[in-house]
Amino acid sequence: DFTISNCSNNYGPYQFPEKLIPLCILNALEGRALPIYGDGLNVRDWLHVEDHCAAIRKIIDSSPAGRTWNVGGGTEWTNIALVEDLCAAIDAMFTHDAALKERFPNCPASHSARTAELITYVKDRPGHDRRYAIDSRRLQHGLGWRPEIGDASGLKRTDAWYAEKQRWWGAVLTGEEQMGGGRTIALIAWTSLRYRSEAKALAALEAKLGRSE
Numbered sequence: 001d002f003t004i005s006n007c008s009n010n011y012g013p014y015q016f017p018e019k020l021i022p023l024c025i026l027n028a029l030e031g032r033a034l035p036i037y038g039d040g041l042n043v044r045d046w047l048h049v050e051d052h053c054a055a056i057r058k059i060i061d062s063s064p065a066g067r068t069w070n071v072g073g074g075t076e077w078t079n080i081a082l083v084e085d086l087c088a089a090i091d092a093m094f095t096h097d098a099a100l101k102e103r104f105p106n107c108p109a110s111h112s113a114r115t116a117e118l119i120t121y122v123k124d125r126p127g128h129d130r131r132y133a134i135d136s137r138r139l140q141h142g143l144g145w146r147p148e149i150g151d152a153s154g155l156k157r158t159d160a161w162y163a164e165k166q167r168w169w170g171a172v173l174t175g176e177e178q179m180g181g182g183r184t185i186a187l188i189a190w191t192s193l194r195y196r197s198e199a200k201a202l203a204a205l206e207a208k209l210g211r212s213e
Contacts (some may be wrong), residue, residue, distance in 0.1 A: 055145050
């Protein structure tokens with residue numbers, strides 16, 4: 001017996017820093033450019049990871065075997081609107097927590113400037129899908145699941161998490177830089193830190209990579 005679930009774009013704690021939301025948060029905190037492909041009007045549905053986990057739990061507990069379910073956040077943003085909202089949340093966070101100005105002095109918000117000033121449009125990538133969408137009404141009506149984390153609160157929570165967890169993402173990025181910027185090594189570092197068992201995660205991944213090379 002099996003059950004399948006399909007989801008929209010996830011975001012939240014412990015996401016690998018190359019993904020759009022953590023990339024923009026970390027770049028903003030460090031005063032680096034926030035890259036936006038093309039005109040920034042590509043649309044994505046965003047689902048907070050905690051809502052996704054709750055949906056998976058609901059499917060495991062309640063779904064008949066053989067069903068397929070779509071899991072979406074019901075929140076569609078253009079890329080530019082998403083990043084502008086992230087920047088606004090960061091500005092508000094710095095306004096309410098003066099200590100952030102000492103920890104992240106390169107962030108525009110540390111100097112009462114708008115973080116959105118870092119937004120930089122870059123050449124669009126070939127074949128960039130204009131819109132991703134997902135219809136999760138079947139899951140909502142059939143199993144009674146609904147996303148609980150709203151778009152604004154989800155972004156605020158995510159901004160705050162990355163600002164607090166500088167040690168975590170700093171170690172991920174440092175691991176990547178020390179090994180020459182390789183994505184494979186960065187993923188090993190990410191997996192190791194995410195699951196809190198560094199030696200075991202590294203050994204398993206390195207063994208797997210060794211067998212495949």
